[in-house]
Amino acid sequence: MDELSSTEVERPEVVEDSRSAPVVKVAVAALRVADSPRLNGVDSDHVRALTEVESGLPAIFVHRQTMRVIDGMHRLTAARLMGRDRIDVQFFDGDEADAFRLAVKANVTHGLPLTLAERQAAAARIIHSHPELSDRAIASTAGLAAKTVAAIRLRSAVQPSPVRIGRDGRARPLNAAEGRRLASQVIAARPGLSLREIARAAGISVGTARDVRERIRAGQDPVPPRQRNACDAGSGRAVRAEPRATGPVALDPVDTRALLEGLRRDPSLRYTESGRHLLRWLSTRTVxxxxxxxxxxxxxxxxxxxxxxxxxxxxxxxxxxxxxxxxxxxxxx
Known part of the structure; x- marks a missing residue:
């Protein structure tokens, strides 16, 4: 199978870089209710637990343009219950669609976790707002398996993007055949380009660019027969065959250390004896x-x-x- 790659674009996780933004004090009254992935809103039990935390809570994350809370609605609600006028805030300056993605990612990795239904609903929304993101990229954000995201995408009415942007921030053609055909056109127009330049222009890997050039030199079609056979004879466009289930669905690897680190920052765990016991228990039982x-x-x-x-x-x-x-x-x- 061809390994596809392309020029770097904005990374799917680039919105997370804003978590390093400076912390400022903001009036509680100036903040708006979150555009949250939570289907049932604020959890009152979690809010009560936060009001009992004596030390300061982490800063909440806010979309500057709309002043909507991205991450920290429970902390904001707790601050209001305690009669506080100001709260620590970090601002995010991207658009609203990226703010929602950041909210989903934040609530998957720490704090009160999203339910399966909430994660699936969030994935469906991200597919509509960012159809160019790959299944794996969306799965990484929503805390789902890539195959689950693929099934959600198939049920949606979203027009497919001609490219997919992976977790590495690189754009790849939706199918390998189109990338190969584009590479053959690049070679015909500019035969002096290096393999790396061909790969960058066509959105394929260097290895695939090399194979395309060798096929052209041998007088062969740049697209192998197995990929040509996957094309719709009527439209000439490649279509993806649906994989048949042959066993249990394999989940994407999860960085358990990163998830544990997120749990360690959760105030409801960090500042309670039962929470600290749970963290110690998890730390000694994950591999x-x-x-x-x-x-x-x-x-x-x-x-x-x-x-x-x-x-x-x-x-x-x-x-x-x-x-x-x-x-x-x-x-x-």
Whole structure:
């Protein structure tokens, strides 16, 4: 399968860079209700927990142009209940669509988590506002599997973008055949270009550009037969075949360390004894891919079967925990 790439554009996560914005004091009365991904609004129990936090809460995040809260509506509500006139704020200067994406990302990685229904609804909205973003890029923002986002996209009536922008911020053609055809046109018009320049102009990888040039030199079609066969004979445009389910859906890898770090910043956990206990419990029971890969090299052959059983049982228990939490989220939705 061709590896597609292109010139760098604005990164899908570039809106997060604004979290380094300076903290300023803003009048509580000047702030507007969030354009929130939460379907049921503010959670009163979470607000009450925040009002009991004695030390200062983190700054909330606000869209400067509209003064709408992006992240921190529970903190703002708690400040109002406590009779505070001003609150710490960091401003975001992008557009409203990017502000919503930032709100979704923030509420997925820390604070009171979004329910599955809320994450799916947020993904559908992002598909409408940013159809050029790839399934993986939207999945990373909304805390979903890429296949879930793909299914939501298929159900939507959004006109597909000719390119997709991935999590790395690079634009890729929606299908490899179009990228190859464009590369052949670039080569015909400017045969002296380097492979890297061809790849950049056509939105494909250098390896694909090399293959296209070699095919042209050999008098062959720049698009391999298997990709030509995937084209709609009537329109001449490539269409994607729907993958058949052959087993359990594989989720995208998750950076558990980043998620844990986000939980450690949550005031309801950080400033309560039960919350700190939960954080310690999680910290000693999560394993990053690099860690188990190092550990597996130290496993003696006669211990492998026993450790495999332990790993599978731990995985089963974690899945039960995940299912229970997902069910509780669904019950609250």
């Amino acid at each position: 990053a891919p690099a860690e188990w890969r190092q550990a597996v090299d130290a496993v003696s052959p006669h211990c492998a079967i026993l450790i495999e059983r332990i790993a599978r049982e731990c995985a089963r228990v974690w899945i039960e925990l995940a299912d229970e939490l997902d069910q509780r989220s669904a019950d609250r939705a």
